[in-house]
Amino acid sequence: MTSGTIGKGPIAVIGAGIVGCAVACTLSMEGRPVLLLDRAAPATAGASFGNVGHVATEQVEPLPSKQLVFAFWRELFAFDGALDIPLRRVASLSPWIARFVVAAFRQEANTRHLAPLVRHAADSLDHLLGEIGRRDLLRRRGHYSVWFGTGALERAARAATHARRLEVRTAPAPADLLSSVAAKATETTVAGLWFPDSAHVLDPAEVARALASGAMERGATVRRANVRELRPCGDKIEIVTDTDRFCVATAVVCAGVWSPPLLASFGLRAPLEAERGYHVELPDHQPVVDAPIVYSDRKVVVTPMAARLRGSSYLEFAGLDAPPDPRKPARLRAKLRALGYRCEPDGPSWMGPRPTLPDYLPGIGRARGAPNLLYAVGHQHLGLTLSGPTAELIADLVAARTPRFAIDAFDLRRFGRLT
DSSP states (O other): OOTTOOOSSOEEEEOOSHHHHHHHHHHHHTTOOEEEEESSSTTSSSSTTTSOOEEOTTOOSOSOOHHHHHHGGGGBGGGTOSEEOOGGGHHHHHHHHHHHHHHHTTHHHHHHHHHHHHHTHHHHHHHHHHHTTOGGGEEOOOEEEEEESTTHHHHHHHHHHHHHHTTOOOEEOOHHHHHHHHHHHTOSOEEEEEETTOEEESOHHHHHHHHHHHHHHTTOEEEEOOEEEEEEETTEEEEEESSOEEEESEEEEOOGGGOHHHHHTTTBOOOOEEEEEEEEEEETOOOSSSSOEEETTTTEEEEEETTEEEEEEEEEOSOTTSOOOTHHHHHHHHHHHHTTOOOOSSOOEEEEEEEEOTTSOOEEEEETTEEEEEEEEOOGGGHHHHHHHHHHHHHHHHTTOOOSSOOGGGOGGGGOBOO
């Protein structure tokens, strides 16, 4: 098999989160035989079930920045911020943090790599859901960012200027919306922006399930299996699960934070960190507006979903296997009450691991010397957002087409090769 070609036969997509389901659906629509593998049902084992549902076409700029590096302490949970790095993890996180700092000084170049995918995201997801008859799950009404108190107008103006520099469209938020937000939060001064090109979904898990169903309607098979290892097997890929092993012509790794050991046999280093987020839900609560609201000062996002609101926050680096921190949903609920939402002090919450590479760029590509081993990992906060564009890119690679977006910057070899 020569570089750039893909062998005939089944394509195993490993991981049934939103990215894996989008990949499986897109490949199936192109007539490829697909086997979708995950230890759990679609969108139940990782971050896809609980994300805030925001299709964030405005987030064209990766998170690592010089400003954050030099003032990160202001964002710490201890100071009522969203960022939590437990002291016990600082030493083990040091290599990842060092790469984050390097990426902060490359933010402009990394933005040029990421922005084309992000800008295309709402159109891509809209098209994909349309192909399976589920456009009802998507709302293209933009989103709003608001700021409170002294300096709110200046902060909104700076955000608008920054957005223009990044070629992100904004407009002033309507006065009646700002009045409603101010009244609910008992604030006298509020400023806001509308981002018209973003979108949201009514249920992130249902989007993934719909994509998996769309794949099955086109001949794909969905199988519950805990994939432990991938190995080269001649010109095929051997898949080792808890119960058996078998070979496929092609494999696409989309397993989120569980991806690194699956890629290791092919020399690929994927320094993924489980950047954990939390959400709480407000059942039968009317939204302020039928669009997400980002409370920028409070580091909270509230999205209207089917028969409920979902509020989300936090960037927690406690490690994949650490138990949820009960302080975070409690604080999130208190913030929502302070913003005027009807939110009980106690109730169910969710925590999930966002698969994050230190430069906040995704990993999309193929293994060197094994063109039938592809990967789509490390989508950080943008798994839902980038699911459509990523699926299109993987389909391009499988078909040996020139990718519709440049992907060299997403090659995992940027992190070095495992020996």
